[in-house]
Amino acid sequence: MGIDSGSKVLFSDFVTDGAMWTGEGDREIRMLIPFSEKFVTAPAVMVGMSMWDIDAETNSRIDISSDNVTPENFEIVFHTWGDTKVARIRADWIAFGEVGDEDDWDVP
Template sequence: MKRLRNHLIGVDQGDVSLFADFEDGGEMWTGTGPRERRKKVTFSEAYRAAPAVHVSVALSDMDSGPHQRAEAKAENIGHDGFELVFRTWGDSRVARIRLSWLAVGELPYADDWQVD
């Protein structure tokens, strides 16, 4: 659990279209086996420390075949941003994905001492 001080709580959010591989025959649509896409997200303002980041699928356009395998998550979370990650595997065919994210954390305070 992250403990946050009252007036220093920062909430940032966004919505990112990661890919639309059906348009150009990209590997998420035509490939098989393990596949991954990443996108760097920069927060609108830096947090004091790495915030908690929640990722959800806002749009999923997948083939109607028997298996739909997917993972969406945040990785490499830092005070100024993180990487959105989408993975699929096997014979899953993903036409396009849009991910939403929400970050909650403590903001820096002007009176915090910076000791070098």
């Protein structure tokens, strides 16, 4: 069993007047995250927010998850909707899964 983890700022849209800060309606950002070492099969991945900066004048609508998990990488998916204005998000993640061992046999 192996564990990998990390932390990533997904965006800082208040700096660039990006869509998460200035837009309305459905908005989504996907970020590809490579694992430090390849898992044998796709691991279980948990994603959570470790920092959020959201406008206090609008409703807070946030969905964060993992998607397209493979042994090599996965995507963090951040989604908001309506009039929510999100300045910045940092996500932390952890993956648990089977890893190879130098004693494993590769039998064709």
